Amino acid sequence: MAVEIQVRVNGKTHDSRVEPRLLLVHYLRDVLGLTGTHIGCETSLCGACTVLLDGKAVKSCTVLAVQADGSEVTTIEGLAAQAPGNGAKGGLHPVQEGFWEKHGLQCGYCTPGMILTSVQLLEDNPDPSEAEIRRALAGNLCRCTGYQHIIEAVRYAAKKMSKGKR
Amino acid sequence: MIPAAFEYHVPKTLEETLRLLERHGDEAKVLAGGHSLLPLMKLRLAAPRYVIDIGRLRGMSYIREENGQIAIGALTTHADLESSALLLMRCPLLPETAAEIGDVQVRNRGTLGGSLAHADPAGDYPASILALDAEIIAASTAGTRTICARDFFVDMLTTQLRPGEILSQVRVPPLAPRTGAAYCKLHQPASGFAIVGVAARLTLGKGGKIDSAAVGITGVGPKAYRAAAVEKALRGKKPSPKLLADAARHAAQGVEPLSDLHASAEYRREMAAVFTRRALERAIARAQGKKA
Incomplete structure:
Protein backbone atom coordinates (compact mmCIF):
# COMPACT_ATOMS: atom_id res chain seq x y z
CA MET A 1 0.00 0.00 0.00
CA ALA A 2 1.43 3.32 -1.05
CA VAL A 3 2.30 5.91 1.58
CA GLU A 4 2.15 9.70 1.23
CA ILE A 5 5.45 11.43 1.87
CA GLN A 6 6.65 14.98 1.69
CA VAL A 7 10.36 15.49 1.16
CA ARG A 8 12.21 18.71 0.54
CA VAL A 9 14.93 17.96 -2.00
CA ASN A 10 17.45 20.65 -2.92
CA GLY A 11 15.10 23.30 -1.60
CA LYS A 12 12.03 22.10 -3.47
CA THR A 13 9.13 20.34 -1.75
CA HIS A 14 7.90 17.11 -3.33
CA ASP A 15 4.67 15.34 -2.38
CA SER A 16 4.77 11.74 -3.51
CA ARG A 17 2.98 8.46 -3.02
CA VAL A 18 5.54 5.70 -2.68
CA GLU A 19 5.71 2.02 -1.85
CA PRO A 20 7.16 1.68 1.68
CA ARG A 21 9.94 -0.55 0.38
CA LEU A 22 11.20 2.07 -2.08
CA LEU A 23 14.77 3.03 -1.22
CA LEU A 24 15.66 6.69 -0.99
CA VAL A 25 18.24 6.34 -3.76
CA HIS A 26 15.58 4.96 -6.13
CA TYR A 27 13.18 7.69 -5.08
CA LEU A 28 15.74 10.35 -5.93
CA ARG A 29 16.81 8.77 -9.21
CA ASP A 30 13.66 7.14 -10.58
CA VAL A 31 10.84 9.24 -9.12
CA LEU A 32 12.49 12.67 -9.06
CA GLY A 33 14.92 12.07 -11.94
CA LEU A 34 17.94 13.22 -9.93
CA THR A 35 20.46 10.76 -11.32
CA GLY A 36 23.50 12.56 -9.90
CA THR A 37 23.23 10.25 -6.88
CA HIS A 38 24.91 7.04 -8.01
CA ILE A 39 24.24 3.43 -7.12
CA GLY A 40 27.41 1.49 -6.47
CA CYS A 41 27.48 -1.53 -4.19
CA GLU A 42 23.90 -1.36 -2.86
CA THR A 43 25.19 -2.79 0.41
CA SER A 44 26.01 0.37 2.41
CA LEU A 45 29.72 0.01 1.81
CA CYS A 46 30.85 2.09 -1.15
CA GLY A 47 29.29 5.47 -0.41
CA ALA A 48 28.48 6.35 -4.05
CA CYS A 49 24.85 6.98 -3.06
CA THR A 50 25.70 9.39 -0.23
CA VAL A 51 23.35 12.36 0.13
CA LEU A 52 22.75 14.80 2.97
CA LEU A 53 19.63 13.98 4.99
CA ASP A 54 18.86 16.89 7.32
CA GLY A 55 22.47 17.94 6.90
CA LYS A 56 24.02 14.57 7.71
CA ALA A 57 25.76 12.33 5.19
CA VAL A 58 23.82 9.08 4.73
CA LYS A 59 23.97 6.18 2.30
CA SER A 60 20.69 6.53 0.45
CA CYS A 61 20.68 2.84 -0.51
CA THR A 62 20.17 2.05 3.17
CA VAL A 63 17.38 4.51 3.86
CA LEU A 64 13.75 4.01 2.86
CA ALA A 65 12.10 6.93 1.09
CA VAL A 66 9.40 6.82 3.80
CA GLN A 67 12.09 7.40 6.43
CA ALA A 68 12.85 10.72 4.73
CA ASP A 69 9.25 11.92 5.09
CA GLY A 70 9.34 15.45 6.51
CA SER A 71 13.07 15.74 5.96
CA GLU A 72 15.40 17.82 3.85
CA VAL A 73 17.65 16.10 1.30
CA THR A 74 20.60 17.63 -0.53
CA THR A 75 21.97 15.83 -3.57
CA ILE A 76 24.88 16.80 -5.77
CA GLU A 77 22.46 18.66 -8.07
CA GLY A 78 21.45 21.02 -5.27
CA LEU A 79 24.79 21.56 -3.61
CA ALA A 80 26.06 24.51 -5.62
CA ALA A 81 22.95 26.58 -4.92
CA GLN A 82 23.53 26.07 -1.18
CA ALA A 83 27.07 27.40 -1.24
CA MET B 1 18.44 -5.18 -4.15
CA ILE B 2 14.94 -4.27 -3.09
CA PRO B 3 13.24 -5.47 0.09
CA ALA B 4 10.16 -7.66 -0.08
CA ALA B 5 6.90 -5.74 0.31
CA PHE B 6 5.73 -5.02 3.85
CA GLU B 7 3.07 -3.06 5.67
CA TYR B 8 4.51 0.12 7.09
CA HIS B 9 3.56 1.72 10.39
CA VAL B 10 4.81 4.97 11.89
CA PRO B 11 3.54 5.13 15.45
CA LYS B 12 3.54 8.54 17.13
CA THR B 13 4.27 7.35 20.67
CA LEU B 14 6.05 4.51 22.44
CA GLU B 15 2.67 3.29 23.77
CA GLU B 16 1.30 3.04 20.23
CA THR B 17 4.49 1.22 19.18
CA LEU B 18 4.08 -1.32 21.96
CA ARG B 19 0.42 -1.94 21.08
CA LEU B 20 1.39 -2.55 17.44
CA LEU B 21 4.14 -4.92 18.53
CA GLU B 22 1.76 -6.78 20.81
CA ARG B 23 -0.72 -7.18 17.96
CA HIS B 24 1.78 -8.31 15.32
CA GLY B 25 4.22 -10.27 17.49
CA ASP B 26 7.05 -11.91 15.59
CA GLU B 27 5.62 -10.91 12.21
CA ALA B 28 6.76 -7.36 12.96
CA LYS B 29 10.21 -5.82 12.90
CA VAL B 30 11.13 -2.55 14.53
CA LEU B 31 12.96 -0.07 12.29
CA ALA B 32 15.15 2.53 13.99
CA GLY B 33 18.09 3.78 11.91
CA GLY B 34 17.72 0.80 9.60
CA HIS B 35 21.41 -0.01 9.36
CA SER B 36 21.03 -3.55 10.62
CA LEU B 37 17.50 -4.34 9.44
CA LEU B 38 17.49 -2.83 5.93
CA PRO B 39 20.62 -4.65 4.72
CA LEU B 40 19.02 -7.94 5.82
CA MET B 41 15.74 -7.03 4.12
CA LYS B 42 17.50 -6.05 0.89
CA LEU B 43 19.26 -9.40 0.83
CA ARG B 44 15.86 -10.97 1.60
CA LEU B 45 17.36 -12.64 4.64
CA ALA B 46 14.56 -10.91 6.49
CA ALA B 47 11.08 -10.32 5.09
CA PRO B 48 8.92 -9.03 7.92
CA ARG B 49 5.22 -8.63 7.21
CA TYR B 50 5.05 -5.44 9.27
CA VAL B 51 7.72 -2.80 9.69
CA ILE B 52 7.21 -0.45 12.63
CA ASP B 53 9.27 2.69 12.15
CA ILE B 54 10.29 4.20 15.48
CA GLY B 55 13.08 6.30 13.96
CA ARG B 56 11.40 9.59 14.66
CA LEU B 57 9.78 8.82 18.01
CA ARG B 58 10.39 11.73 20.34
CA GLY B 59 12.25 11.36 23.59
CA MET B 60 14.18 8.18 22.79
CA SER B 61 17.47 9.77 21.81
CA TYR B 62 19.31 11.08 24.86
CA ILE B 63 22.35 10.58 27.07
CA ARG B 64 21.88 11.69 30.68
CA GLU B 65 22.86 10.95 34.25
CA GLU B 66 20.17 9.19 36.24
CA ASN B 67 20.46 7.72 39.75
CA GLY B 68 24.23 7.41 39.57
CA GLN B 69 24.14 5.73 36.18
CA ILE B 70 24.25 7.04 32.63
CA ALA B 71 21.01 6.36 30.77
CA ILE B 72 21.12 6.22 26.99
CA GLY B 73 17.98 6.20 24.85
CA ALA B 74 17.70 3.39 22.32
CA LEU B 75 17.53 5.78 19.36
CA THR B 76 20.82 7.49 20.17
CA THR B 77 23.03 7.23 17.09
CA HIS B 78 26.61 6.01 17.01
CA ALA B 79 27.64 9.55 16.01
CA ASP B 80 25.90 10.98 19.10
CA LEU B 81 27.63 8.45 21.35
CA GLU B 82 30.98 9.11 19.71
CA SER B 83 30.79 12.84 20.40
CA SER B 84 28.89 12.94 23.71
CA ALA B 85 30.76 15.21 26.16
CA LEU B 86 29.10 13.43 29.09
CA LEU B 87 30.21 9.99 27.92
CA LEU B 88 33.71 11.16 26.97
CA MET B 89 34.09 12.35 30.55
CA ARG B 90 32.20 9.68 32.50
CA CYS B 91 32.23 6.54 30.32
CA PRO B 92 34.77 6.99 27.50
CA LEU B 93 34.64 3.29 26.56
CA LEU B 94 31.35 3.81 24.74
CA PRO B 95 32.52 6.72 22.53
CA GLU B 96 35.71 4.79 21.79
CA THR B 97 33.59 1.82 20.70
CA ALA B 98 31.10 3.89 18.69
CA ALA B 99 33.95 5.57 16.80
CA GLU B 100 35.06 2.15 15.51
CA ILE B 101 31.70 1.31 13.92
CA GLY B 102 31.36 1.36 10.13
CA ASP B 103 31.96 4.82 8.71
CA VAL B 104 30.63 8.37 9.09
CA GLN B 105 27.44 7.67 7.15
CA VAL B 106 26.69 4.49 9.08
CA ARG B 107 27.36 6.24 12.40
CA ASN B 108 24.99 9.04 11.41
CA ARG B 109 22.09 6.62 11.03
CA GLY B 110 22.75 3.51 13.10
CA THR B 111 21.47 3.45 16.68
CA LEU B 112 22.66 1.87 19.92
CA GLY B 113 19.35 0.12 20.52
CA GLY B 114 19.05 -1.19 16.98
CA SER B 115 22.58 -2.52 16.97
CA LEU B 116 22.18 -4.31 20.30
CA ALA B 117 18.77 -5.78 19.45
CA HIS B 118 20.20 -7.07 16.16
CA ALA B 119 23.05 -8.83 18.05
CA ASP B 120 25.34 -9.29 15.09
CA PRO B 121 28.20 -11.55 16.19
CA ALA B 122 30.61 -9.02 14.64
CA GLY B 123 28.93 -5.93 16.12
CA ASP B 124 31.06 -3.68 18.33
CA TYR B 125 28.83 -2.61 21.22
CA PRO B 126 28.26 -6.07 22.72
CA ALA B 127 31.92 -6.27 23.85
CA SER B 128 31.71 -2.93 25.66
CA ILE B 129 28.23 -3.45 27.02
CA LEU B 130 29.46 -6.71 28.57
CA ALA B 131 32.65 -5.16 29.96
CA LEU B 132 30.59 -2.35 31.49
CA ASP B 133 28.06 -4.70 33.12
CA ALA B 134 25.41 -2.54 31.48
CA GLU B 135 21.69 -2.94 31.99
CA ILE B 136 19.29 -3.13 29.11
CA ILE B 137 15.73 -1.96 29.58
CA ALA B 138 13.04 -3.76 27.59
CA ALA B 139 9.57 -2.26 27.32
CA SER B 140 6.28 -3.94 26.40
CA THR B 141 2.60 -3.31 27.05
CA ALA B 142 3.12 -5.24 30.30
CA GLY B 143 5.69 -2.68 31.54
CA THR B 144 9.47 -2.65 31.58
CA ARG B 145 12.06 -5.14 32.73
CA THR B 146 15.80 -4.89 33.20
CA ILE B 147 18.11 -7.40 31.55
CA CYS B 148 21.76 -7.47 32.54
CA ALA B 149 24.22 -7.49 29.66
CA ARG B 150 25.53 -10.95 30.57
CA ASP B 151 22.08 -12.46 30.01
CA PHE B 152 21.09 -10.34 27.01
CA PHE B 153 22.98 -12.09 24.21
CA VAL B 154 21.62 -15.58 23.62
CA ASP B 155 23.06 -16.66 20.30
CA MET B 156 23.90 -15.36 16.83
CA LEU B 157 21.35 -12.59 16.06
CA THR B 158 19.32 -13.68 19.08
CA THR B 159 18.75 -11.80 22.33
CA GLN B 160 16.57 -12.10 25.41
CA LEU B 161 14.06 -9.69 23.86
CA ARG B 162 10.66 -11.34 23.40
CA PRO B 163 8.21 -10.66 20.59
CA GLY B 164 6.24 -7.63 21.69
CA GLU B 165 9.22 -6.13 23.49
CA ILE B 166 11.34 -3.20 22.45
CA LEU B 167 14.77 -2.21 23.70
CA SER B 168 14.09 1.23 25.13
CA GLN B 169 17.19 2.20 27.10
CA VAL B 170 20.70 1.17 28.06
CA ARG B 171 22.21 2.03 31.44
CA VAL B 172 25.93 2.07 32.04
CA PRO B 173 27.92 2.85 35.19
CA PRO B 174 30.24 5.85 35.18
CA LEU B 175 33.93 5.10 35.30
CA ALA B 176 35.03 4.36 38.89
CA PRO B 177 38.23 5.88 40.35
CA ARG B 178 41.54 4.22 39.34
CA THR B 179 39.72 2.54 36.47
CA GLY B 180 40.78 2.38 32.85
CA ALA B 181 38.85 1.01 29.90
CA ALA B 182 39.71 0.45 26.25
CA TYR B 183 38.25 -1.05 23.08
CA CYS B 184 40.66 -2.58 20.56
CA LYS B 185 39.43 -3.97 17.28
CA LEU B 186 40.64 -5.83 14.23
CA HIS B 187 38.49 -4.56 11.35
CA GLN B 188 37.38 -6.65 8.44
CA PRO B 189 38.82 -4.22 5.91
CA ALA B 190 35.91 -4.15 3.46
CA SER B 191 32.89 -4.06 5.76
CA GLY B 192 34.49 -2.59 8.87
CA PHE B 193 32.85 -5.24 11.04
CA ALA B 194 34.89 -6.73 13.89
CA ILE B 195 36.86 -9.87 13.18
CA VAL B 196 37.83 -9.44 16.81
CA GLY B 197 36.80 -6.66 19.17
CA VAL B 198 37.89 -6.56 22.79
CA ALA B 199 36.66 -4.22 25.50
CA ALA B 200 38.55 -4.23 28.79
CA ARG B 201 37.73 -2.44 32.02
CA LEU B 202 40.26 -2.70 34.82
CA THR B 203 40.23 -1.17 38.30
CA LEU B 204 43.39 -0.91 40.36
CA GLY B 205 43.45 -1.20 44.13
CA LYS B 206 45.28 1.32 46.33
CA GLY B 207 48.41 -0.86 46.29
CA GLY B 208 48.47 -0.96 42.50
CA LYS B 209 47.12 -4.49 42.12
CA ILE B 210 44.21 -5.27 39.84
CA ASP B 211 41.06 -5.17 41.94
CA SER B 212 38.58 -6.01 39.26
CA ALA B 213 38.76 -6.97 35.60
CA ALA B 214 35.98 -7.17 33.03
CA VAL B 215 36.72 -8.23 29.47
CA GLY B 216 34.06 -8.47 26.73
CA ILE B 217 34.90 -10.02 23.37
CA THR B 218 32.96 -9.77 20.12
CA GLY B 219 33.52 -11.17 16.64
CA VAL B 220 35.13 -14.40 17.78
CA GLY B 221 32.19 -16.63 18.65
CA PRO B 222 28.53 -16.74 17.60
CA LYS B 223 27.77 -14.25 20.37
CA ALA B 224 29.82 -11.79 22.39
CA TYR B 225 31.05 -13.15 25.72
CA ARG B 226 32.88 -12.28 28.91
CA ALA B 227 36.38 -13.76 28.92
CA ALA B 228 36.14 -15.22 32.42
CA ALA B 229 39.52 -16.98 32.26
CA VAL B 230 41.29 -13.73 31.34
CA GLU B 231 39.58 -11.89 34.18
CA LYS B 232 40.47 -14.61 36.68
CA ALA B 233 44.12 -14.54 35.65
CA LEU B 234 44.28 -10.79 36.34
CA ARG B 235 42.35 -10.37 39.58
CA GLY B 236 44.50 -9.62 42.62
CA LYS B 237 47.71 -9.48 40.56
CA LYS B 238 50.19 -6.69 40.11
CA PRO B 239 50.04 -5.63 36.44
CA SER B 240 53.12 -6.30 34.32
CA PRO B 241 53.52 -6.75 30.57
CA LYS B 242 54.02 -10.47 31.13
CA LEU B 243 50.91 -10.83 33.30
CA LEU B 244 48.77 -9.08 30.69
CA ALA B 245 50.18 -11.15 27.82
CA ASP B 246 49.76 -14.41 29.74
CA ALA B 247 46.21 -13.56 30.75
CA ALA B 248 45.33 -12.56 27.19
CA ARG B 249 46.22 -16.06 25.96
CA HIS B 250 42.99 -17.27 27.57
CA ALA B 251 40.89 -14.90 25.43
CA ALA B 252 39.07 -17.61 23.46
CA GLN B 253 39.07 -20.27 26.17
CA GLY B 254 35.89 -22.32 26.10
CA VAL B 255 34.73 -20.69 22.87
CA GLU B 256 34.46 -22.31 19.47
CA PRO B 257 35.57 -19.48 17.16
CA LEU B 258 33.67 -18.74 13.97
CA SER B 259 35.34 -19.49 10.68
CA ASP B 260 34.56 -17.68 7.44
CA LEU B 261 36.32 -16.44 4.32
CA HIS B 262 37.71 -13.43 6.19
CA ALA B 263 39.25 -15.30 9.10
CA SER B 264 39.67 -18.94 10.04
CA ALA B 265 38.86 -20.17 13.53
CA GLU B 266 42.58 -20.48 14.31
CA TYR B 267 43.24 -16.92 13.17
CA ARG B 268 40.35 -15.58 15.23
CA ARG B 269 41.63 -17.43 18.30
CA GLU B 270 45.12 -15.99 17.80
CA MET B 271 43.84 -12.47 17.16
CA ALA B 272 41.58 -12.67 20.19
CA ALA B 273 44.72 -13.08 22.31
CA VAL B 274 46.58 -10.27 20.50
CA PHE B 275 43.76 -7.75 20.73
CA THR B 276 42.95 -8.71 24.31
CA ARG B 277 46.56 -7.99 25.26
CA ARG B 278 46.39 -4.62 23.52
CA ALA B 279 43.11 -3.71 25.21
CA LEU B 280 44.48 -4.74 28.62
CA GLU B 281 47.66 -2.73 28.12
CA ARG B 282 45.73 0.35 27.14
CA ALA B 283 43.20 -0.04 29.95
CA ILE B 284 45.94 -0.47 32.57
CA ALA B 285 47.84 2.57 31.32
CA ARG B 286 44.65 4.62 31.56
CA ALA B 287 43.87 3.28 35.03
CA GLN B 288 47.37 4.41 36.06
CA GLY B 289 46.57 7.86 34.70
CA LYS B 290 48.88 7.60 31.69
CA LYS B 291 47.88 8.79 28.27
CA ALA B 292 47.05 5.77 26.09
Missing part, protein backbone atom coordinates in the same frame (compact mmCIF):
# COMPACT_ATOMS: atom_id res chain seq x y z
CA PRO A 84 27.40 30.73 0.51
CA GLY A 85 27.07 33.56 -1.98
CA ASN A 86 26.14 31.33 -4.91
CA GLY A 87 22.37 31.61 -4.69
CA ALA A 88 20.58 30.30 -7.74
CA LYS A 89 23.08 31.80 -10.16
CA GLY A 90 25.10 28.65 -10.54
CA GLY A 91 28.80 28.23 -9.99
CA LEU A 92 30.32 25.50 -7.93
CA HIS A 93 30.30 24.71 -4.24
CA PRO A 94 33.85 25.10 -2.84
CA VAL A 95 34.13 21.31 -2.45
CA GLN A 96 33.12 20.82 -6.09
CA GLU A 97 35.63 23.47 -7.06
CA GLY A 98 38.30 21.65 -5.07
CA PHE A 99 37.61 18.41 -6.96
CA TRP A 100 37.84 20.37 -10.22
CA GLU A 101 41.03 22.25 -9.36
CA LYS A 102 42.89 19.34 -7.73
CA HIS A 103 41.77 16.69 -10.19
CA GLY A 104 39.92 14.86 -7.43
CA LEU A 105 38.32 12.42 -9.82
CA GLN A 106 39.05 10.14 -12.70
CA CYS A 107 35.92 8.28 -13.80
CA GLY A 108 33.69 10.37 -11.53
CA TYR A 109 31.49 7.55 -10.30
CA CYS A 110 32.28 7.99 -6.61
CA THR A 111 32.49 11.78 -6.85
CA PRO A 112 28.98 12.89 -5.80
CA GLY A 113 29.22 10.74 -2.68
CA MET A 114 32.77 11.88 -1.93
CA ILE A 115 31.72 15.51 -2.25
CA LEU A 116 28.66 15.25 -0.03
CA THR A 117 30.55 13.39 2.70
CA SER A 118 33.26 16.06 2.50
CA VAL A 119 30.64 18.79 2.87
CA GLN A 120 29.52 17.33 6.21
CA LEU A 121 33.15 16.94 7.29
CA LEU A 122 33.93 20.59 6.63
CA GLU A 123 30.81 21.67 8.42
CA ASP A 124 31.79 19.71 11.54
CA ASN A 125 35.50 20.43 11.25
CA PRO A 126 36.47 23.41 9.08
CA ASP A 127 40.20 22.70 9.22
CA PRO A 128 40.67 18.92 9.12
CA SER A 129 44.08 17.24 9.13
CA GLU A 130 44.92 14.71 6.43
CA ALA A 131 44.21 11.89 8.90
CA GLU A 132 40.83 13.40 9.73
CA ILE A 133 39.93 13.69 6.05
CA ARG A 134 40.89 10.06 5.45
CA ARG A 135 38.85 8.93 8.44
CA ALA A 136 35.85 10.98 7.32
CA LEU A 137 35.99 9.51 3.83
CA ALA A 138 36.48 5.91 5.01
CA GLY A 139 32.95 5.07 3.89
CA ASN A 140 33.50 6.26 0.31
CA LEU A 141 35.40 4.01 -2.05
CA CYS A 142 37.20 5.17 -5.20
CA ARG A 143 38.05 2.37 -7.63
CA CYS A 144 40.32 4.62 -9.71
CA THR A 145 42.64 4.82 -6.67
CA GLY A 146 42.40 8.58 -6.73
CA TYR A 147 42.50 9.13 -2.98
CA GLN A 148 45.51 11.44 -2.85
CA HIS A 149 43.92 13.98 -5.17
CA ILE A 150 40.64 13.69 -3.28
CA ILE A 151 42.41 14.58 -0.02
CA GLU A 152 43.95 17.60 -1.76
CA ALA A 153 40.55 18.60 -3.13
CA VAL A 154 39.07 18.60 0.38
CA ARG A 155 42.01 20.63 1.74
CA TYR A 156 41.54 23.13 -1.08
CA ALA A 157 37.86 23.47 -0.17
CA ALA A 158 38.68 23.84 3.53
CA LYS A 159 41.05 26.71 2.77
CA LYS A 160 38.65 28.38 0.40
CA MET A 161 35.72 28.10 2.81
CA SER A 162 37.70 29.44 5.77
CA LYS A 163 38.80 32.44 3.66
CA GLY A 164 35.18 33.10 2.76
CA LYS A 165 34.30 33.30 6.45
CA ARG A 166 36.99 35.80 7.35
